[in-house]
Amino acid sequence: MLEIINLEASVGEKQILRGITLKVNKGEVHAIMGPNGSGKSTLANVLAGREGYTVTGGSVSFEGKGLLDLAPEDRAARGIFLAFQYPVEIPGVSNSYFMKTALNAIRKHNGQPELDAIDFLKVIKEKARGVEIPEPMLSRGVNEGFSGGEKKRNEILQMAILEPRLCLLDETDSGLDIDALQIVAKGINALRSPERAFIVVTHYQRLLNYVQPDFVHVLSGGRIVKSGGKELALELEKKGYGWLPATEAPAGPPRSSGGEQEKAVAR
Amino acid sequence: MTVGLPSSSVFTGKSVGLEGFWLEARRPDGASLDLKPESVTNGRRLTVPSGCQATLIEKSESQRSDPYTTQLRWEFILTEGATLNHYKLVHEGPQAAHHSFVEVDVQKAASFQSHVFLFEGAQIRNTIHVRLSGEDADCLLEGLYVGSGSRVIENHTLVDHQKPRGTSRQLYKGILDGQSRGLFDGLVVVQREAQKTDAVQTNRNLLLSTEAKAVSNPELKILANDVKCKHGSTIGQIDAAQLFYMRSRGVPQAEARRLLVYAFASEMIEQVEVPALREILFPCLNLATSIRK
Numbered sequence: 001m002l003e004i005i006n007l008e009a010s011v012g013e014k015q016i017l018r019g020i021t022l023k024v025n026k027g028e029v030h031a032i033m034g035p036n037g038s039g040k041s042t043l044a045n046v047l048a049g050r051e052g053y054t055v056t057g058g059s060v061s062f063e064g065k066g067l068l069d070l071a072p073e074d075r076a077a078r079g080i081f082l083a084f085q086y087p088v089e090i091p092g093v094s095n096s097y098f099m100k101t102a103l104n105a106i107r108k109h110n111g112q113p114e115l116d117a118i119d120f121l122k123v124i125k126e127k128a129r130g131v132e133i134p135e136p137m138l139s140r141g142v143n144e145g146f147s148g149g150e151k152k153r154n155e156i157l158q159m160a161i162l163e164p165r166l167c168l169l170d171e172t173d174s175g176l177d178i179d180a181l182q183i184v185a186k187g188i189n190a191l192r193s194p195e196r197a198f199i200v201v202t203h204y205q206r207l208l209n210y211v212q213p214d215f216v217h218v219l220s221g222g223r224i225v226k227s228g229g230k231e232l233a234l235e236l237e238k239k240g241y242g243w244l245p246a247t248e249a250p251a252g253p254p255r256s257s258g259g260e261q262e263k264a265v266a267r
Numbered sequence: 268m269t270v271g272l273p274s275s276s277v278f279t280g281k282s283v284g285l286e287g288f289w290l291e292a293r294r295p296d297g298a299s300l301d302l303k304p305e306s307v308t309n310g311r312r313l314t315v316p317s318g319c320q321a322t323l324i325e326k327s328e329s330q331r332s333d334p335y336t337t338q339l340r341w342e343f344i345l346t347e348g349a350t351l352n353h354y355k356l357v358h359e360g361p362q363a364a365h366h367s368f369v370e371v372d373v374q375k376a377a378s379f380q381s382h383v384f385l386f387e388g389a390q391i392r393n394t395i396h397v398r399l400s401g402e403d404a405d406c407l408l409e410g411l412y413v414g415s416g417s418r419v420i421e422n423h424t425l426v427d428h429q430k431p432r433g434t435s436r437q438l439y440k441g442i443l444d445g446q447s448r449g450l451f452d453g454l455v456v457v458q459r460e461a462q463k464t465d466a467v468q469t470n471r472n473l474l475l476s477t478e479a480k481a482v483s484n485p486e487l488k489i490l491a492n493d494v495k496c497k498h499g500s501t502i503g504q505i506d507a508a509q510l511f512y513m514r515s516r517g518v519p520q521a522e523a524r525r526l527l528v529y530a531f532a533s534e535m536i537e538q539v540e541v542p543a544l545r546e547i548l549f550p551c552l553n554l555a556t557s558i559r560k
Contacts, residue, residue, distance in 0.1 A: 048515050051507060076517035088512045092530025101526070102516035109517070141530075142512075158516060 001026045001063060001197050002047075002166055008057035008222075009046045016042040018222035019058065024166070027194040031208055031233060032201045034219035035241045040201045041085060043219070044170040047199075048082035049075050062166065076102075077109035079165030083155040083172050090142035095154070096124055098142045099161050106162060127160040131187045149180035156187035167191065169200045173207035185210030205237035218244060292321040295348075310340025310368075315349035315377075322352045324544060331360040334389075339367040345377035347401065352380045354544055358551065359388030361416075368394045375401030375430075382539060383410040385420055386551050394423040397435070399461075405434040411535040412439070413555040414447025414479065424453040426468075428461040428491075435465075440535055441472040442528055442556070443479035451500070452484045459490045468498040473505070473531050475524075528556045 002024040009017040016039045024030055032040050046053045047060065049072035060067045062078060070078070090098065103123075104114040115123065128138060131153045143151050152172055159167055169188070173181055188198070188211050200211060208216075208230065216232040217224045218241070225244050226232065292302035295318035302321055304311040315321045327337050337359060345351055351371075359365050365388045373379045385391050397406045412420045426435045441449040451470040472481035483500035505527050513523035529552065536548045 050511055050515075071520065072511060072514040073517050073519050073523075076515055082515050084512065084515075088506070088508045090509050090512070090527070090530065092533055093526055098513070098516070098518075098526075101522070102513070102518050105519060105522065106517040162516065 002199075003061045004047075004058070005060075006058035007043075007046070007055065007060060009042060009053050009055050011042065011053055015056070016053075016222055017046065020219075020222070020224060021058075022217065022224065024197045024199065026165070026197050028215065029192070029198040029200060029211065029213045031213035031216045031230075032199060032219055033203070033205075033216060033233065033236055036203070038219040039222040040203075040219050041170050042222075044082055044168045044199070044201050047075075047168055048072060048080060073105070074109075076162070076164075077106050080168065081159050081162055081164035081166070082168045083152075083159060083170060085171040085174060087143050087146075087151040087155055089144050089146075091144045093142050094139050095142050096120075096138040099124060099158060102158070103161055123161060124157075127157055130160060130190060131157050132183050133157055148175040149177065149183075152176060152180065152184055153187070156184055160187060160191060163191075165196055167196065167198045169198065169202075171201055171203060173202055173204065181207065182210065205233045208233045220244060287327055288323060288325040290321065290323050292319055294319055304341075307342060309338075310342065312342040312344065313351075314344040315346065315351050317346045318348040320350040320352075322354070322541065324354045324356075324541065326356045326358070327365055328356070328358040329360045329363065332362065333360070334362040334364075335360065336364040336366065339365075341367075341369045343369065343371040343379065345371070345373045345379055345404075347375045348377060349374075350378045350380075352540065353382070354539065354541065355381070355383045355393075356544075356548070356551070357383075357385045357388055357391055357393075359391070361387070361389060363388045364390040364392075366392045366394075369396070371395070371397045371406070373397060373399050373401065373404040373406055376403040377401065378404070379406040381406070381408045381410075382535070383408075383412075383422075384535075384548055384551065385410070385412040385422075386555050388418065390419045392421045392423070396425045396427070398427045398429060399433040399435065400429050402430045403432045404430065406436070408435070408437045408439075409535060409538065410439040411532055411552075412441045412449055413532075413552075414441065414443040414449050415445045415555070416447060417445065418447040420448070421450045422452065424451075426453075426455045426466065428455070428457045428464045428466065430461055432463045433461060433465070435467070437468040437470075438535075439470045440532060441470070441481055442475065442532060443472060443481055444475040446476070446478045448480050448482070450482045450484070452482075453498075454486045454488065455496065455498070457487075457489045457491050457494050457496065462491050462493045464491060464494040464496065466494070466496045470500040471531075472500075472502040473528065474502065475505070475528065525556055529553070532556070 004020055004022040007017055007020040034040050055068050100120045107114055133153055213230050216228055218226040292300040294300045304313040357365050371379050408424055414420050439451045443449045453468050455466045455468055457464045468485045470483045481502045485498040485500050487496050487498055510523055532552055539545045
């Protein structure tokens with residue numbers, strides 16, 4: 001489904017990804033773990049097509065076609081979805097109107113008939129129950145005034161509505177208490193299917209207790225330094241990242257954390 | 268959604284008349300009041316009697332393509348406890364100049380509200396001077412201005428707090444595309460006697476092209492010592508993070524931009540209390556924010 005070959009990417013002058021090779025088949029769940037600044041979020045954002053990230057080498061193909069030249073909306077139409085680490089607030093655009101616009105844009109792109117307001121309402125109400133989002137939140141501005149947990153649940157709701165083929169989850173577990181984590185995990189598990197793949201980017205093993213990965217990859221210094229099964233995540237939880245094979249220190253000034261880089265670009 | 272110029276012949280049931288305005292007034296007991304403006308030099312004067320409520324809707328619309336100038340001058344007098352809601356919609360021809368001057372005297376416990384929508388015309392100048400001349404008087408000045416092509420829009424507001432416990436709120440929002448120019452020039456004066464004044468003045472601008480320009484000049488002049496005054500202005504572009512968020516969900520770039528511009532402006536229209544007017548303003552906004560080029 002997704003084939004990443006020797007992918008290199010930079011943000012501004014900084015080289016972040018230094019040759020990532022990863023193959024994801026449909027039905028699989030891949031966890032990407034690693035210390036701060038290792039390039040986890042960059043990988044997710046490069047796959048979704050965010051501006052400010054420059055691909056400097058390698059290739060990515062999705063279902064046999066090149067991905068990197070496509071606009072973000074065309075990637076979404078092909079079935080790629082990014083659940084954001086920091087979902088933005090969009091006051092003035094209602095949550096349900098936004099989701100209807102997005103769903104119909106994707107359906108139109110794929111030659112499917114658009115849903116009218118009544119049919120869409122049925123869809124969104126049913127899916128919102130699944131992630132325990134009360135109806136009034138659907139008519140509020142997108143993420144406007146939502147708590148951290150509500151924003152993450154809203155990401156999962158959008159994922160459930162758009163039914164993507166490849167779900168990229170960028171630190172979806174960060175900042176969640178245990179109840180919110182369980183709701184989010186339940187929402188993710190409900191979407192698991194033989195036709196759908198997941199790349200779960202996370203710093204901690206916690207989410208993987210609920211969403212069991214088929215593969216775990218450790219990213220460090222912009223490369224995958226170790227891959228294994230779900231037991232690798234448990235080992236990392238116990239031992240931390242320090243015991244992993246060292247990668248050569250990157251040239252130039254020390255990197256800030258992935259989160260900060262993302263915020264800097266978002267401004 | 269279909270978008271078209273709001274028809275001048277249909278003001279959704281309300282006849283604007285040759286003079287370009289529509290006026291409705293009620294007595295304190297809710298009974299209808301036959302209120303008419305009087306002619307004064309260069310314009311009109313409207314006096315709202317004590318405790319009465321009036322709504323004035325003014326619409327300057329033309330499809331003329333030749334250069335012409337519209338000059339409008341109003342003087343409003345709000346006597347004790349009176350309320351006036353003034354709505355102004357400018358949709359002039361592409362080469363037109365529109366100059367509007369509104370002078371308001373808000374007396375004791377009276378309340379003035381102004382909602383200005385400046386959509387089309389080559390050169391638009393909107394000037395509003397409000398004198399809060401009685402105690403406990405208040406005013407709300409809101410404006411939405413949309414620039415494209417080489418349109419030049421100027422907004423000049425003056426709110427003069429003369430007596431204690433006055434409240435003023437100002438919110439002007441500009442959307443500027445092409446090589447258009449937008450100016451907000453606002454002054455709030457709090458006179459020595461006007462203690463316990465509460466004034467807020469805000470101007471926000473959204474630039475849609477690199478050649479568009481916004482100038483924002485909010486000013487406070489405070490002579491009293493026990494007041495609450497705040498002002499601020501922003502000039503920004505479409506938020507890249509919001510744009511990417513929408514696109515990553517499959518919304519095409521042009522549509523995402525349009526939605527964000529619409530969201531920026533729509534709150535100004537949502538506050539309009541006349542449903543028939545909202546029905547005209549939303550298509551105007553749609554038209555103004557529809558994708559050009």
